[in-house]
Amino acid sequence: MKKLINDPRSVVDESVEGFGLAHAGLVTVTADPKYVTRKDAPVAGKVGLVSGGGSGHEPLHAGFVGLGMLDAAVPGAVFTSPTPDQILPATLAVNSGAGVVHIVKNYTGDVLNFETAAELAQAEGxxxxxxxxxxxxxxxxxxxxxxxxxxxxxxxxxxxxxxAAERGDSLDAVAAIGDRVNSNVRTMGVALTACTVPHAGSPSFDLADDEIEIGIGIHGEPGRHKIPMENADGITDRLLDPVLSDLGISGGEKVLLFVNGMGGTPLSELYIVYRRAAQVITERGAAVERSLVGNYITSLEMQGCSISVLRLDDELTQLWDAPVHTAALRWGV
Structure with a gap:
């Protein structure tokens, strides 16, 4: 294992400390318990947004703390959920009295720990x-x-x-927008290689040199099947077809196309995947109105990518275009 680390046990602590130093104008890092808040939190009258999960997926989530996105992020150990003892103070720190929305990825640890923190926060009003x-x-x-x-x-x-929160929407309205996005987005990923969790010291799963895993999870969970390596267009079609089918995209619709790198794939290759995905969507009669390409939710150094398609309407497009100023995503400011 070759990694730019000092001690596997201190990876998250030192990484979060470095993140806070690098982006001191945007965020505040609290060390014990560990969480990251936007510099101006809590913002008076604004609904707070808190998310979190295991580290190793950077820039998710701390990289998205700032104006127009998250108010707080709670990092757990690598590929491990943060604890309620972290989530609760992060929630309290960004509460301005308008309430707080927790954005939770559907993993058992994340769901249970955010549930517990929500109950504790509600007990505090x-x-x-x-x-x-x-x-x-x-x-x-x-x-x-x-x-x-x-x-x-x-x-x-x-x-x-x-x-939606930044423009002043109510607690229920912000949550409803989040649910609406989730209902209209689908994703599928592929791994070309495994990643190595620092404290484990060895690859998290096995792939032969000429083999890839279709449908991999961001922690290296098994996908649909392993297949021999093939060209970029073939892999793109294998990912995109189930996404479009499940979403039910039809002619005349507008979508956002997001090609995400898993951490070890060059941007040049991600654009090759984007090229094919955009071509297929256009051939099916839909229009790619917005795009995002890059490493935004990674799996350490895993080589591979995921494709996400979001069905857009006028309001979702307007909210996507709204100003955002975070370490990893910024425009319009």
Missing amino acids: VDIRTVLVNDDVAVEDSLYTAGRRGVGGTVLVEKIAGA
């Missing part, structure tokens, strides 16, 4: 709503979750719900 993200079409169940996993669509939920 904070009104909580939860948006559960479950956009992965690859599998229905796994060892990590009951139902579909929350993957690339999480970024889109956080951006659009964050814009």
Whole structure:
């Protein structure tokens, strides 16, 4: 294992500390318990947005803390849910009296720990709503979750719900926007190689040199099947067909196309995937109105990508275009 680390046990602490130093104008890092808030939190009269999950998926979630997106992010150990003892103070720190929305990826640990934190926050008088993200079409169940996993669509939920909160929407309205995005986005991913969790020191799953895993999860969970390596267009079609089928995209519709890197894939290759995906969507009579390409929800150094498609309407497009200023996503400011 070759990694730019000091001690596997201190990876998350040192990474979050470095993130806070690098982006001191945007965020405040609290070390014990560990969480990240936007610099101006709590924002008076604004609904707070809190998300979190295991580390190793950077820039998710801390990279999306700031104007127009999250108010707080709670990082757990690598591929491990944050604890209620972290989530509760993060929630309280961003509560301005308008309530707080928890955006939770559908993994058992995340769901249970955010549930517990929500109950504790409500006991302290904070009104909580939860948006559960479950956009992965690859599998229905796994060892990590009951139902579909929350993957690339999480970024889109956080951006659009964050814009709704920033414009002053009510607690219920922000949660409803988040649910609407989740209902209209689907994702599927592929792994070309495994990743290595620092404290494990060895690859998290096995793939032969000429083999890829279709439908992989962001923690290395099994996908639909392993197949021999093929060209980019073939892999793109294998990912995109189930996404479009499950979403029921028809001619005349407008979509956002998001090609996400898993951490170890060059941007040049992600654009090759985007090229094919945009071509297929156009051939099916839909229009790609908005796009996002890059490493936004990763799996350490895994080579591979995911494709997300979000059905757009005028309001969702307007909220996507709204100003955002975070470490990892910024425009319009």
